[in-house]
Amino acid sequence: MSVEYSVSPDGKKFTLPRPEEYKKEFNRIKKEVEKQRKLDREIVVVMGVGFVGVAMAAVIADTADKKGNPSKFVIGMQRPSLRSFWKIPVLNRGISPVVSEDKELEPMIRRCVLDKKTLMATYVYDVLCLADVVVVDIQCDYQKEALGNVRDGQADMSPLEESLGIMAEHISPDALILIETTVAPGTTEQIAYPIIKKAFSRRGIKSEPLLAHSFERVMPGKNYVASIRDFWRVCSGINRKAKDKVVKFLNEVINTKDYPLTVLDKPIESETAKIIENSYRATILAFLDEWSLFSERNGVDLLKVINAIKVRPTHSNIIFPGPGIGGYCLPKDGGLGVWAYKHIHGFEDDIFKVTPLAININDTRSLHVAQLVRDALRNMSRPIAAADVLVLGASYREDVGDTRYSGSELVVRRLTEMGAELRVHDPYLAHWWEFEKQDTYPQKGHSLARFFRNQEKLRNLKMETGLDKAFRGADAVIFAVRHKQYLDLDPDGVVKMIGNTAAIVDCFGILDDLKIRRYFELGCEVKGLGRGHVRRIKDEVRREEMKK
Numbered sequence: 001m002s003v004e005y006s007v008s009p010d011g012k013k014f015t016l017p018r019p020e021e022y023k024k025e026f027n028r029i030k031k032e033v034e035k036q037r038k039l040d041r042e043i044v045v046v047m048g049v050g051f052v053g054v055a056m057a058a059v060i061a062d063t064a065d066k067k068g069n070p071s072k073f074v075i076g077m078q079r080p081s082l083r084s085f086w087k088i089p090v091l092n093r094g095i096s097p098v099v100s101e102d103k104e105l106e107p108m109i110r111r112c113v114l115d116k117k118t119l120m121a122t123y124v125y126d127v128l129c130l131a132d133v134v135v136v137d138i139q140c141d142y143q144k145e146a147l148g149n150v151r152d153g154q155a156d157m158s159p160l161e162e163s164l165g166i167m168a169e170h171i172s173p174d175a176l177i178l179i180e181t182t183v184a185p186g187t188t189e190q191i192a193y194p195i196i197k198k199a200f201s202r203r204g205i206k207s208e209p210l211l212a213h214s215f216e217r218v219m220p221g222k223n224y225v226a227s228i229r230d231f232w233r234v235c236s237g238i239n240r241k242a243k244d245k246v247v248k249f250l251n252e253v254i255n256t257k258d259y260p261l262t263v264l265d266k267p268i269e270s271e272t273a274k275i276i277e278n279s280y281r282a283t284i285l286a287f288l289d290e291w292s293l294f295s296e297r298n299g300v301d302l303l304k305v306i307n308a309i310k311v312r313p314t315h316s317n318i319i320f321p322g323p324g325i326g327g328y329c330l331p332k333d334g335g336l337g338v339w340a341y342k343h344i345h346g347f348e349d350d351i352f353k354v355t356p357l358a359i360n361i362n363d364t365r366s367l368h369v370a371q372l373v374r375d376a377l378r379n380m381s382r383p384i385a386a387a388d389v390l391v392l393g394a395s396y397r398e399d400v401g402d403t404r405y406s407g408s409e410l411v412v413r414r415l416t417e418m419g420a421e422l423r424v425h426d427p428y429l430a431h432w433w434e435f436e437k438q439d440t441y442p443q444k445g446h447s448l449a450r451f452f453r454n455q456e457k458l459r460n461l462k463m464e465t466g467l468d469k470a471f472r473g474a475d476a477v478i479f480a481v482r483h484k485q486y487l488d489l490d491p492d493g494v495v496k497m498i499g500n501t502a503a504i505v506d507c508f509g510i511l512d513d514l515k516i517r518r519y520f521e522l523g524c525e526v527k528g529l530g531r532g533h534v535r536r537i538k539d540e541v542r543r544e545e546m547k548k
């Protein structure tokens with residue numbers, strides 16, 4: 001029999017559990033739970049220890065009662081897939097499976113796993129029968145069939161439906177199921193409830209399932225833990241008892257004293273709140289795409305314009321859109337809403353205009369970066385198809401190692417299609433699985449490679465580990481992410497590391513005017529998303545050179 005491994009991002013191999021190991025694993029956890037019950041601790045199972053689940057599990061495990069004693073015991077339940085099994089042994093060693101800038105996460109996980117012993121992880125679904133509360137943090141994706149057309153796609157409900165089915169077979173009738181997954185509005189009442197109610201009937205359980213919904217607003221990065229624990233929450237329950245239970249639970253585990261809970265009447269309201277919240281954000285980013293092009297073509301520095309507008313308190317959340325709007329949530333959440341209207345609620349008409357348009361604009365914004373690189377190189381008489389291009393930053397936002405739907409991925413794919421040779425540096429990443437495992441990552445058939453030509457060689461794309469080597473001989477450098485390591489790079493040092501002049505493309509307002517000027521003085525070409533004023537700086541520098 002061949003042995004199957006799950007490989008962690010730092011390359012360690014973990015053997016998948018064999019069928020005979022499941023029973024032993026369950027007995028190990030059951031024994032621990034018996035001990036924990038004697039300590040009067042509530043048993044919480046967190047389903048899915050991904051980005052959200054792992055931090056939520058730690059926050060719950062760190063909960064103390066009024067006397068300061070731990071009041072919850074948390075079991076992180078993770079399916080033993082090739083992609084995710086490694087998270088279980090890693091977590092059980094007291095190590096966070098998520099790399100984050102947050103200084104609180106690692107010590108919190110270590111403390112809860114190794115010292116307080118209030119957190120452990122497992123792969124056996126049977127532990128669900130031990131839970132007082134089940135927190136659902138598994139993914140609900142939206143699969144797009146075309147690039148730049150979110151309507152052409154559907155919600156991928158299968159992992160959620162599958163796990164609800166499993167929960168329904170195992171949980172005690174009194175257990176609260178708290179769905180934190182961002183779902184298509186209507187899911188808790190129209191999908192989760194029937195699945196669990198039917199299973200309860202089969203099991204001879206007469207009582208109503210206790211289902212609740214409360215979405216996460218977690219932000220990976222410096223305030224990762226605080227964005228879960230010290231932040232406002234919205235929740236709702238499917239019936240009175242579920243509502244009371246979810247309010248009690250969240251009051252115990254989250255800092256609701258400083259960040260009061262909002263309790264809505266129905267789960268569909270809480271679910272809709274999440275979708276609108278992220279569609280709103282996607283929309284204010286998307287609408288700046290056209291102004292970004294306007295700025296580039298008319299000598300306007302969008303960065304300065306945005307900073308000028310921001311001072312007005314009513315407009316303080318206007319933000320400069322980088323090279324594509326990535327992350328797990330903004331590209332998909334509006335799609336879940338549009339899909340739900342038709343497929344859960346059965347409406348035929350088409351009421352959605354702004355939300356899908358915003359997502360479509362955001363999904364294709366990064367393609368323009370490739371054009372800027374091409375144009376900058378053309379100005380230097382270097383063809384894109386013969387160019388070595390360095391991308392600085394693979395993550396979707398600054399100071400995290402999260403590459404999901406990052407603008408940089410599409411930049412790499414488009415430039416590869418155009419014939420360029422790509423190299424990538426990101427201080428937070430040793431591997432970029434979207435390329436290295438593009439046949440199976442994020443899932444078979446889901447890679448964005450399917451929207452581009454000539455992507456095969458990207459399987460060999462290795463992350464650069466040192467900046468010196470990454471820069472050496474590059475024809476073009478793309479500042480793609482505002483990682484703090486890139487903000488202070490000075491032009492003289494960069495050109496020295498490159499060993500030549502190069503095309504410098506700023507996607508995120510990283511270069512100030514002095515740096516842009518210096519790059520021109522050093523003989524480089526500079527372009528930037530939304531930064532039309534670079535042309536003016538170039539002309540000034542060239543005029544000064546003529547005078548000399």
Ligand SMILES: NC(=O)c1ccc[n+]([C@@H]2O[C@H](COP(=O)([O-])OP(=O)(O)OC[C@H]3O[C@@H](n4cnc5c(N)ncnc54)[C@H](O)[C@@H]3O)[C@@H](O)[C@H]2O)c1
Nearest residue numbers: 048049050051052078079084137138139159163181182216
């Ligand atoms: N990542 C964010 O910043 C963020 C922010 C707010 C909300 N959310 C929402 O939170 C939810 C979870 O997101 P995430 O980023 O943690 O996703 P993720 O993919 O990192 O984690 C999901 C985890 O669930 C596991 N899983 C899947 N099916 C399972 C099953 N049947 N049993 C047990 N485990 C299973 C997966 O293996 C994975 O580890 C999503 O709905 C997302 O939209 C995410």
